[in-house]
Ligand code: HEM
């Protein structure tokens with residue numbers, strides 16, 4: 001395959017890997033499976049092109065132009081992303097001490113992005129009309145087919161050999177501590193840290209816009225016994241199925257509550273905005289598995305958002321606010 005087209009194919013695959021990876025994280029319901037499989041295929045597609053790309057890279061490195069080090073950094077980071085994706089997907093390595101293989105995977109992928117952009121700008125490749133010729137499209141089809149075969153091959157080996165990867169959820173996550181909440185890992189989004197909250201002085205503020213209309217104490221909240229069985233599926237790559245108890249959010253909001261969204265903010269300032277219609281499906285939990293939450297899992301109270309990935313399950317909540325802003329007016333993933 002011509003070098004130029006190999007590079008263009010890599011560009012499409014890289015963009016598709018980021019897009020499908022983000023979708024795999026964003027979708028917590030069954031549809032996520034489609035994104036996760038597409039992501040695996042696209043990610044392995046990079047490996048399918050590796051023999052052609054390594055010929056281009058060797059030729060390029062011989063020329064010793066400025067920016068070669070950045071191309072090498074891109075190679076290392078993209079290589080780590082693919083390697084840790086496979087280690088996670090097969091289950092060969094899932095936990096690495098304080099981090100998970102999934103966290104290394106996504107970290108390497110995101111770090112590779114600025115290098116990828118720099119690389120593409122510095123080593124510009126102009127698409128031509130003939131890139132959409134029948135022949136070129138047949139070749140692109142062959143690459144996708146090869147990637148699909150690679151994916152089916154990896155999955156087949158995982159199933160036949162009974163590697164841990166055969167037990168993962170449709171999101172790719174591994175079971176950790178279902179029905180045994182104390183065994184669930186403690187993970188925070190990016191730089192968030194576990195706070196120690198004094199239940200006696202803590203209050204959950206319920207606001208309509210900027211006006212606080214109610215302050216719930218811990219005792220009051222702990223008096224509710226609404227319950228739901230729901231799966232906490234962390235983007236760190238693990239999940240746990242638990243029975244959560246507390247109060248449906250709709251019961252805590254004022255009856256006259258208006259607005260288009262509900263913004264939930266933690267004691268640490270971590271925010272997430274939900275559609276207002278979700279209030280009757282979101283639980284403000286004070287207990288899991290019949291026992292009070294511990295600090296790492298959100299004490300005094302956390303959101304339980306069935307069907308949504310872990311970063312929606314705001315821990316240590318401090319404020320719930322009905323707001324006129326639509327729920328989608330926020331970063332798809334929290335930025336701090
Ligand atoms: C994971 C993706 C990629 C990796 C790991 C990678 C790696 C490399 C390396 C190590 C080199 C040789 C050093 C250099 O010339 O800087 C190179 C060269 C090059 N790359 Fe990439 N690259 C990737 C994707 C792309 C993409 C998406 C494009 C363009 C759309 C591209 C276009 C080029 C070009 C034009 C050269 C110069 C080839 C020459 O001088 O003969 N690369 N790449």
Ligand code: HEM
Nearest residue numbers: 017018021022024025040043044081082085086089109172
């Ligand atoms: C450079 C970009 C990326 C590449 C090349 C890449 C590649 C891969 C590969 C090769 C796998 C293993 C597939 C398998 O063996 O089944 C994988 C798995 C995975 N990746 Fe990525 N990935 C990238 C970015 C991302 C991003 C940005 C996210 C999330 C935001 C993400 C989320 C995932 C998830 C959840 C899995 C597990 C899928 C499973 O267990 O089947 N990836 N990735």
